[in-house]
Amino acid sequence: MKIEHVLAGFLPDSRGHDGLALAVLLAGQTGARMTVATVQPPPWPSPGPGRADESAWRAYLKEQATTGFDQARQVAGEDADYITRFNRGSGRGLVELARTSDVDVVVIGSGPRGSKGHISLGSTADQLLHASPAPVLLAPKGYAEDPPTGIDRLTVAYRRGPGCDSALSLAVALAATLDVPLRLVTLVVGAGRAKIEQQMLEDLRAQAATDLERAAEGQRREVEVETLEGGNVTTAMGGTEWRQGELIILASSESGPLRRVFLGDTSVKIIRAAPRPVLVLTRQPFGSRQTLTK
Missing domain, CATH: 3.40.50.620 (HUPs)
Structure with missing residues (x-):
C-alpha cells in the first residue's frame, strides 16, 4: 500500500x-x-x-x-x-x-x-x-x-468494532510499506478512582487484553499490544513510552458519515492528550477495508 x-x-x-x-x-x-x-x-x-x-x-x-x-x-x-x-x-x-x-x-x-x-x-x-x-x-x-528523522512506529488506538478493525488493516499495510513496528493500545479509563469497583476494573482489563490479542492474531506482521490505564485519557496516554518518530492512528466514529472523517468524544480527548502526530481515518462501510490509495 x-x-x-x-x-x-x-x-x-x-x-x-x-x-x-x-x-x-x-x-x-x-x-x-x-x-x-x-x-x-x-x-x-x-x-x-x-x-x-x-x-x-x-x-x-x-x-x-x-x-x-x-x-x-x-x-x-x-x-x-x-x-x-x-x-x-x-x-x-x-x-x-x-x-x-x-x-x-x-x-x-x-x-x-x-x-x-x-x-x-x-x-x-x-x-x-x-x-x-x-x-x-x-x-x-x-x-x-x-x-524526527523518520516515522519509526505506528500505534493504533484500538477499541473492538468494525471501525477499529478497518483502521488496523490499514495500519498493518502502512507499517509494511514504511517497514516500521506496529503497536495496538487500548485505554482503560477509570483506574485509580475510588468509585470504580475493583471487580469492574478487573473485567475491563481482561476484556481489553482479550480484544487486543484477538485483533493481533493472524496479522501479516508482528503486532505489539499494550493496555494503558489511568483516571482519565490524559493520564492513560502518559503511561507508556512514545518514540520520537511515532505516529498514532485513530478510526473515525462509527456513527459518522461514510467515507468522511468524523470524531467522537473519546477520540477528541485522545488527540488532545497525544504527544505525537495523530492520523484520523475516514469511516468506511461495514466489511470494507480502509485504504489510502485510490
Missing part, C-alpha cells in the same frame, strides 16, 4: 511550518508527491467605485501567498505543487481541495492554543475533522523545531 499524494495546508507561521515538516517527512518516506496549499478569504465583488479597493485586496492576497510559498519551498523543495484556494474557512477550503485533487491524506499543524508537544484543535482542524473525504494528519505544536 502506498500513500501517493500528500496535501499540506500551509500558512507562513509556526503552525504552518509544523504541518509542513510532518507532510515532508511522510511524503519522503512513502515516495508520495506533495501539494502545498494556502487557503485565503475570497476577494469580494465590488462593482463601481469599490473596484480600486478590490484590486488592492487581490494584490495583497497574492503577495501574502507568494511570501508564504517562498518559505514553504525552503522546506518542501521545488518538486512540490504550490496552489492557492479561496474560501471563508481554511478547513472547508482544504476539504474542497481534497475532494477534487485525488488526495490520500491532508496534513495540518496544531491550532494556536495549547502547549508545546501537543495538539490543539482550532477551527481549521474542526472543519477537516467533521467533513474531510481523506484521512487527516495533525502535527503537534512545535513539531518543526525538532522533527
Whole structure:
C-alpha cells in the first residue's frame, strides 16, 4: 500500500511550518508527491467605485501567498505543487481541495492554543475533522523545531468494532510499506478512582487484553499490544513510552458519515492528550477495508 499524494495546508507561521515538516517527512518516506496549499478569504465583488479597493485586496492576497510559498519551498523543495484556494474557512477550503485533487491524506499543524508537544484543535482542524473525504494528519505544536528523522512506529488506538478493525488493516499495510513496528493500545479509563469497583476494573482489563490479542492474531506482521490505564485519557496516554518518530492512528466514529472523517468524544480527548502526530481515518462501510490509495 502506498500513500501517493500528500496535501499540506500551509500558512507562513509556526503552525504552518509544523504541518509542513510532518507532510515532508511522510511524503519522503512513502515516495508520495506533495501539494502545498494556502487557503485565503475570497476577494469580494465590488462593482463601481469599490473596484480600486478590490484590486488592492487581490494584490495583497497574492503577495501574502507568494511570501508564504517562498518559505514553504525552503522546506518542501521545488518538486512540490504550490496552489492557492479561496474560501471563508481554511478547513472547508482544504476539504474542497481534497475532494477534487485525488488526495490520500491532508496534513495540518496544531491550532494556536495549547502547549508545546501537543495538539490543539482550532477551527481549521474542526472543519477537516467533521467533513474531510481523506484521512487527516495533525502535527503537534512545535513539531518543526525538532522533527524526527523518520516515522519509526505506528500505534493504533484500538477499541473492538468494525471501525477499529478497518483502521488496523490499514495500519498493518502502512507499517509494511514504511517497514516500521506496529503497536495496538487500548485505554482503560477509570483506574485509580475510588468509585470504580475493583471487580469492574478487573473485567475491563481482561476484556481489553482479550480484544487486543484477538485483533493481533493472524496479522501479516508482528503486532505489539499494550493496555494503558489511568483516571482519565490524559493520564492513560502518559503511561507508556512514545518514540520520537511515532505516529498514532485513530478510526473515525462509527456513527459518522461514510467515507468522511468524523470524531467522537473519546477520540477528541485522545488527540488532545497525544504527544505525537495523530492520523484520523475516514469511516468506511461495514466489511470494507480502509485504504489510502485510490
